[in-house]
Amino acid sequence: MKLSILDQSPISSNQTAQEALQYSMKLAQAGEAFGYTRYWIAEHHDLSGLACSAPEVMLSYIGAHTTKIRIGAGAVLLPYYRPYKVAEQFNTLATLFPGRIDIGIGRAPGGSAEASNALTDNFLQQIWAMPNLVEELLHFIENDFPADHMFAKLSASPLPEISPMLWMLGTSKKSALLAGSKGLAYSFGQFMSDKDGAEIIQQYRDAFISKKKGEQAQVILTVSAICAETTEKAEEIAQSSLIWSLQRLEGKGEQGVPSKQEAKEYGLNDQQKEKLEKMKEKMIIGNPKEVRGKLESMQAHYKADEIMITTVAHNPDERIYSYQLIAEKLLI
Structure with missing residues (x-):
């Protein structure tokens, strides 16, 4: 099984943004040592508790401190x-x-309406133009505009010997069909979707049009997982992530990912408890044997070529250790 890392660069309640970004680099280094295929970092704008608004900047930092793991924006x-x-x-x-x-590449706002307005004057129009934006990006990456195109003589220099690989990220039929029609690899965000991912992934495969000889559909399934030596320990670590997710849904969470003690002491009403249980259903939480079984089962069900894991924990060392335990069961 191929495993990869999606890093949202979360800031814990006892961390600065600088420390969170430095730990992102350490996570990439650890992932490389553990045998993970790729490390992606997400883009968010003015979302409390998330440190990375500029993946392209972070990737230069991470690339300089790693040697072989694939790196990218997610x-x-x-x-x-x-x-x-x-x-x-x-x-x-x-x-x-x-x-x-x-x-x-994705089309989500990644932040508040105010952030969207600060970034562009026409976000909604650009959403509708997404197929054209993707097509234009593909031509710039491949440097293959038709001779009569207005950008035919324009190069996105420097032109590398090996072009970047494009992936479409999404959680919907629309993103799956767009990826398939453009011949792109597809990453389905199961951890943030309530839809039937297996059906959407199959729609992508059915729609896939190869743009190059020998090119095939490729699928990454992105899941949220927390692994520890025991199920009880994993549940305890996961509670911090769950409470923080709940806080963010309610417009709170400015202090970052709470500690295990802070999460334990957080008062929950019945409605919040119900929300928490629904969020928990989307996560994989357990000891190494349990997590391995669930990941293998999900890979078979979704027919994914690769599993990408996102893990949020208050203690960054426990976060890295979770990736290590999973790697020891499935990679090493």
Whole structure:
């Protein structure tokens, strides 16, 4: 099984944003040592408790401190940007770190309406233009605009020897069909979806049109997982993540991921308890044997080529250890 890491760069209640970003680099280094295939970092804007608003900046830092793990954005929120600039940024990264760069692209706002308005004057229009934005980005990455195109003589320099690999990220039929029609690899965010992911992934495979000889559909399934030596310990660690998710849903969580003690002391009413249980159903929580079984079962059910894991914990060392325990059962 191929395993990878999605890092949201969470800030714990006892951390600064600088410390959270430094731990993101340490997580990438650990993932490389454990045998993970790729490390992606997410893009968020003015969301309390999340440190990374500029994946392209973090990837240069992480690439310089790793040697072989693939690194990428999960995702570049394309409606905010001109495809040419995205291509320039990631071609530069691919020139610096040959054969290691992924561009995960998405259309979510990644923040508040105020943040969207600050980033662009026409976010909703750009959402509708997403197929065209993707097509333009593909041509800039491959440097293959038709001769009569207005950008035919324009290159997103520097042009790397190995182009970045494009992935479409999503949780819907629309994103799956767009990925398939453009011949892109597809990453389904199971951890943030209530939809039938297996059906959506199959729709992607059915819609896939190969743009290059030998190119095949590729699927990453992204899940939320926390692993510890015992189920009880994993449940305790997970409670911090769950309470923080609940706080963020209620417009709180400014203090970051709470400690285990803070999570334990957090008062919950019946409605909050019900929400917490529903969120917990989307997560994989357990000891190494339990987590391995659940991941293998999910891979078979979704027919995924690769599993990407996102883990949130108050203690960054426990977060890294969770990835280590999973790797020891499935990779090492």
